[in-house]
Amino acid sequence: MAERPSAALPPTGVSGLLEATDTAVINLDRRHAEIVEHGEKLAINIHSKFDELHQALYAREGELMAKLEGHTKQQVKSLSAQRKEVEILQTQRSFDPNTLEPRETTNTCFVPSAQLVKDCKKFGIVYYADIPRKAITEQKVTAYYRFICPLNSAPPEAKLISKITNKATKCVVKEREKGEYEIEISYQPTVGGGSELIVRVGGEEVVGSPFPVALIDKLGTVINDLNKPYGVALNQAGEIIVAEGDAGIVSIFSPTGDKLRTLDTRGTAMKNPQGVAVDGDDNILVVEGGNHRLLKFSREGDLIAAIGSHGDGPGQFNDPMGVCVNSVNGKVYVVDYGAHCVHIFNSDLTFSSKLGSEGNGNGQFNSPWDVAFDHSGCVYVADCYHHRVKVFTPDGGYLRQFGKSGSGNGELNSPISICVDSNDLVYVGENGSHRVSVFTCEGVFLKSFGSEGSRPGQFSSPYGIVVDQCGMVYVSDVWNNRVQKFIFVN
Structure with missing residues (x-):
C-alpha cells in the first residue's frame, strides 16, 4: 500500500x-x-381538464337536445295526423270514442345523473405533499398531505404501501378548515435496511412515489473488528461488502453488520485488496494492490475472472487503488495509483483505453486514489496529491475540476475516496483532514463531517465511501478498523 x-x-x-x-x-x-x-x-x-369536461358536457347536451327535438317533432306530427282524423269523424254519424283521446302524452322525462353531478363537484384535487426525499427514521415515517377539496365532500382515499411487506397503512384525516383537509400517513417499519414506500391518492401515485426509506437502529459504527478495511460497496440486497486489506479477504455483512460470508479466494492468493465495486448483475469486482490485479466474483463469492499483472502495458497495473462500474456504459474503471492514470475496461474485462498520465495538466494526475460516476456516466477521480477532484466524460474527455489544497470549507486535503449518490452529490474522503466533504456535481461545497479520532463520527483515514438509495452513507475507517454509517440530508 x-x-x-x-x-x-x-x-x-x-x-x-x-x-x-x-x-x-x-x-x-x-x-x-x-x-x-x-x-x-x-x-x-x-x-385543460375542465375544457375537456366542458366539451364532453356540451356534446352530451347536444345529443340530448337533438333526441328531445326529434321526439317532440314526432309527437307533434302524430297529434296533427290524429286531429285530421277527428275532423273527418265530425262528418260521420258513428265513431269509436277511443279515437278521440290524444295518442301522445307529456310523459317524456329528463333524468340527470346524480352521480355525474356528484363527481363533477369532486372533480380534481390540488394537494401539497410534505415527505422528505430521504425519509430515514429510527421509528416511523410520517407523510403529510394537504388537500383542497370541494365543500361538503370527503377527501379521496390515501394509502402508503411498503414495497417489502406490500401492506397499506392506516390514514388519519384531519379537517384544517372548511374544504381543506390534512391526511397524516404513518409507516412503522418492521424490517431493517432500505425500502421504498408507494404513496397513492385517489388510486394514483403521487409525484415522487415511491419514496426511499430506511429503518436504522442507530448512527455510528455498523461493523467493528475489521482488519484494515479499505474499499466498501453495497449490493442490491443492501449487504455491505468490505475489502480487508491486511487480512487479504473481502467480507460481506448484513445491513445490520452481521457477517454473512467471505469471497472464495482459493487459488487467487489475494494480497492487499483495495477498492471494491458491484456491477449490474451483483458481481463483485476487487482491485488487488499486492498482486496488481482486477478480480471478478459472483454474488455468492465464486471467482469468475482475474486479469492484470505488474507493469505499464495495457491491462497491467502499478498499485491499483479504486474501482467502479459505470452503470451508463457498463465499463469498469480502475485507478492506478503508481501509474497516475485510470484504466478503462469493457464489461468482459478486455482492455478499452487509458485515462490520464502523470503531470499537472487538466487530464493529468498526481497519485489518483479513487473513482466514481454520476447519473450521466461522467467520471470523478480523487486526485490525491493535487488535492482536487477531476471530472471527465465517460470516454475520458476532461470537463472540470474542483478543490484546492487546504482544510477549509471547499478545500481538500489529500482526497483518497469518492462516491456520487443518486442525487449527484459528491462525497470525498480526505486523508489529511480525516473528514468527508460533500459537494454538488459542479463542485459547490455543501458541508463536511468528521474529524481525526476514534470516537463515533471521527475517522482515522476515511478510505472508502458508498451511499445507498435512502441517503445512508457508509465510510470505511481504516486505522480504527471499522465501518461507520451516517445520514446526510441536503
Missing part, C-alpha cells in the same frame, strides 16, 4: 460561510422561479 498522506490543521475564516450563503441565495431564487413556473403549468393543466 502507498504511504498515507500527512494531516494538516484546518484554518479559520468566513470565506466558506459567504460562499455557502451566496449559493443558498442562488438556490432560493432558482426555486422561486421553479415554483412559479410549476404553478403556471398546473394552471394550464387544470384549465
